[in-house]
Amino acid sequence: MNINVEIELRHLRYFVAVAEELHFGRAAQRLHLAQPPLSQQIRKLEQILDCSLFNRTSRSVRLTVAGEAFLERARRTLLNVSRDLEETRSIGRGEVGSLHIGFVGSAMLTILPAIFREYRAAYPGVQLHLHESFTAKVIEGMQSGTLDAGLLRDSDPTEGLDAATIYSEPFVIVLPSRHPRAGQKSISPTHLRDEPFIYYPRSAGSRAFEKPLSLCEEHGFRPHIVQEAQNWLTILRLIGAGLGVSIAPACVRRIAAPDVVCLPVRSNSGATGITSSIEIATFTGESRPIVRGFAQIVSAIAGKRIVTN
Known part of the structure; x- marks a missing residue:
């Protein structure tokens, strides 16, 4: 699949929230979502990446090795996008240039x-x-x-x-x-x-x-x-x-x-x-x-x- 087309910023935000909370219920509350749609979007992200990001049991949620690597990259991507958006807003306000x-x-x-x-x-x-x-x-x-x-x-x-x-x-x-x-x-x-x-x-x-x-x-x-x-x-x-x-x-x-x-x-x-x-x-x-x-x-x-x- 084409990752550039399929992955959206919301997938990264959802993943980071779950990775930081290590609990789907708390992550859903943090994101102001219901838990089932959040779980569905994480499964879709794993399908796009063709790998598991979390090890899930009835008692715990843990990051896989791939999940730990992806967490670092997802945070960096979200930060860069945030900086790019703010820089664009600053240009629009005449604050840089x-x-x-x-x-x-x-x-x-x-x-x-x-x-x-x-x-x-x-x-x-x-x-x-x-x-x-x-x-x-x-x-x-x-x-x-x-x-x-x-x-x-x-x-x-x-x-x-x-x-x-x-x-x-x-x-x-x-x-x-x-x-x-x-x-x-x-x-x-x-x-x-x-x-x-x-x-x-x-x-x-x-x-x-x-x-x-x-x-x-x-x-x-x-x-x-x-x-x-x-x-x-x-x-x-x-x-x-x-x-x-x-x-x-x-x-x-x-x-x-x-x-x-x-x-x-x-x-x-x-x-x-x-x-x-x-x-x-x-x-x-x-x-x-x-x-x-x-x-x-x-x-x-x-x-x-x-x-x-």
Whole structure:
């Protein structure tokens, strides 16, 4: 007979119960079965295996040599099946697997560390792969299939991707600490008209590039960019060296050295309403549990956040 076809998991469970109890009546009670059907299924299992698993007398039940060998294998099979089922359930819940997340470096100065910390605590079985880049490069990574989700700054609308804001902050104007206006409480972009700018490249993302510059355009000029740099730490150090000024998201205050100052932006009519946004990007119609689990953690952290700009 074909054992793979004939033997069912219930046969193994019944056999293990009888083997451990060495009593058909107690085994039947344990399995919530009547004794006759249990005895019938054990006889069927022995027929399939073509050997006796138990020596039965009117007073006792004992395992045969074959029964002792089969007990070890039956337990192992049931354990492996249980583990496989639980692993499958975990995959279905997004609790195991690999997750590739792209993110912009400046987001690490906001709520991103808390997001990663909470996700690691909630999903310790997931292999989390983090990829730092510009917003535009993160989007390219998602489009090419190398990234599962992205954390962006001021992203451009992209077909096939949904972006939701999880954190907003104002912009600040960054000056060398020796600048004549460094001692002010706030500063209008008007005073930057003739200043050289240190800035990141347009390739980072067109909207991310243009939004801070729009603060200057509101005051009738477009800044003269004399130097580009790939990250805010380098930009701040160049400003501290006196090479220029910049407009940055407020979070850069966290890495500002004493040789620079970060001043609130003041418009002609008071405080400006233009802000910078950190966003989570996922594929439109995303249904993978592992990605949805990450998005839920992001939403939970964003919901708990208290703004203290």
